[in-house]
Amino acid sequence: MTGDDEDRRAGRRPRILKAVGLALAGTLVLGCAAAGWAYWHLNSNIKSVDINSALGDDRPAKPTPTPSASQETPLPTEALNILVLGSDSRSGKENQALGGGSSTGARSDTAMVVHIDAGRTTATVVSIPRDTLVTRPSCPLEGGGSTSAAYGAMFNSAYSVGGPVCAVKTVESITNVRMDHYVEIDFSGFAKLVDALGGVTVTTDEDIDDDDSHLALKAGTHHLNGKQALAFARTRHGIGDGSDLGRIGLQQKLVKALLEQISSTNLLTSPTQLYSVADAVTGSLTTDTGLDSLTELMSLGESLKGLSSDEVKTVTMPVVTAPSDPNRVVAEEPAASELWESLR
Structure with a gap:
C-alpha cells in the first residue's frame, strides 16, 4: 500500500x-x-371538566389523609374514590355505529364508584343501577343557572340534565362520599381499548341472546373483541330477568377480566401496543381537572401497580323494587348506607 x-x-x-x-x-x-x-x-x-370549581364547598368533606410510613414515598398512597361512568354518547360516527343512537344527547350507561383503599393494594368497585330512583339535587349548569331538584328521578337522568357535574353531585348526595376524581369513557373508546389490548376473555354461566345488543354467546368461556365486549357490557334483555341487575353482573365480570388482561400484557416491551392502548384511552376520556394530563394519569397508574385483580372486590349497591314502579329500584336501607359508610 x-x-x-x-x-x-x-x-x-x-x-x-x-x-x-x-x-x-x-x-x-x-x-x-x-x-x-x-x-x-x-x-x-384528554377532555376535562372542572368539577371542584362547579360544586365549590357544597360537598361531603375530604377525609383526613393517613400519614405515610415513609415521607420519601414518591407516589401517593392515600385512599381514593373515583366515579367512573360509561357514556352512551351520540357524538361521532363511531359512537353512533356502536349503538349510540341519534346525534344528540348522552346518558350514563354504566356507573361505578371505585374505592381504592389506603396503600392502594385493594379496591372495591360499587355499581349503581341506572334504574335506581333517587332525589336528584339542583345542579349548576355550565352556561349559568342550575337544574331543578327532582324527587323519584332515575339515577342516570343526572348526567342527561347536568352532565358530569350533576352526575358527581348526585352520587355524593346519595352516598355522602366525596368523589376525588371523575372518569368517563364512551362507546368507541371502550371498544378501541379492548382491541388495543388484544381482546378480553370472559366466562358466562348462561347462554346470552340479546337482539338489542346484538350479542349471542353460548354459556362458557369466550375471547371477545372490542365490539363484542361493548355488547357484553350493554346486554340486559338476553340474560336473567332482563333487568339492569343482570347487566351489572356482566359488567363486573368484564371489569375483572380487563384487569387480568392488562396485568398479563407487558406493554413496556411493545411501544407500539403501549401507544395504541394510550391513544384508545385518552382519545375518548373525560376527567376532572385533577386527572386531565398524561403526567397525572401516569402517576395514578404507577400508584396502582400493586393492585391485582384478585384484590378488587365488585359489589352492587343494595336495592329493592320501587313501591311506585315494578320496573325501577330504590336503595335498600340500612344496607346501602352501611356500604357507603365503609368507603368513607
Whole structure:
C-alpha cells in the first residue's frame, strides 16, 4: 500500500465518522420529536371538566389523609374514590355505529364508584343501577343557572340534565362520599381499548341472546373483541330477568377480566401496543381537572401497580323494587348506607 492510498483513507475516515455522527444525531432528533409529538397528542386527547370549581364547598368533606410510613414515598398512597361512568354518547360516527343512537344527547350507561383503599393494594368497585330512583339535587349548569331538584328521578337522568357535574353531585348526595376524581369513557373508546389490548376473555354461566345488543354467546368461556365486549357490557334483555341487575353482573365480570388482561400484557416491551392502548384511552376520556394530563394519569397508574385483580372486590349497591314502579329500584336501607359508610 502506498502512502497516497493511506492518506486518502485517512482523509475519508473523518468524513465517514462525521456522516455517521450526523445520522445518529438526526435519528436522535427525530426520535425525540416523535416522542414529543406522541406525548402532546395523547395529552391533548384528554377532555376535562372542572368539577371542584362547579360544586365549590357544597360537598361531603375530604377525609383526613393517613400519614405515610415513609415521607420519601414518591407516589401517593392515600385512599381514593373515583366515579367512573360509561357514556352512551351520540357524538361521532363511531359512537353512533356502536349503538349510540341519534346525534344528540348522552346518558350514563354504566356507573361505578371505585374505592381504592389506603396503600392502594385493594379496591372495591360499587355499581349503581341506572334504574335506581333517587332525589336528584339542583345542579349548576355550565352556561349559568342550575337544574331543578327532582324527587323519584332515575339515577342516570343526572348526567342527561347536568352532565358530569350533576352526575358527581348526585352520587355524593346519595352516598355522602366525596368523589376525588371523575372518569368517563364512551362507546368507541371502550371498544378501541379492548382491541388495543388484544381482546378480553370472559366466562358466562348462561347462554346470552340479546337482539338489542346484538350479542349471542353460548354459556362458557369466550375471547371477545372490542365490539363484542361493548355488547357484553350493554346486554340486559338476553340474560336473567332482563333487568339492569343482570347487566351489572356482566359488567363486573368484564371489569375483572380487563384487569387480568392488562396485568398479563407487558406493554413496556411493545411501544407500539403501549401507544395504541394510550391513544384508545385518552382519545375518548373525560376527567376532572385533577386527572386531565398524561403526567397525572401516569402517576395514578404507577400508584396502582400493586393492585391485582384478585384484590378488587365488585359489589352492587343494595336495592329493592320501587313501591311506585315494578320496573325501577330504590336503595335498600340500612344496607346501602352501611356500604357507603365503609368507603368513607
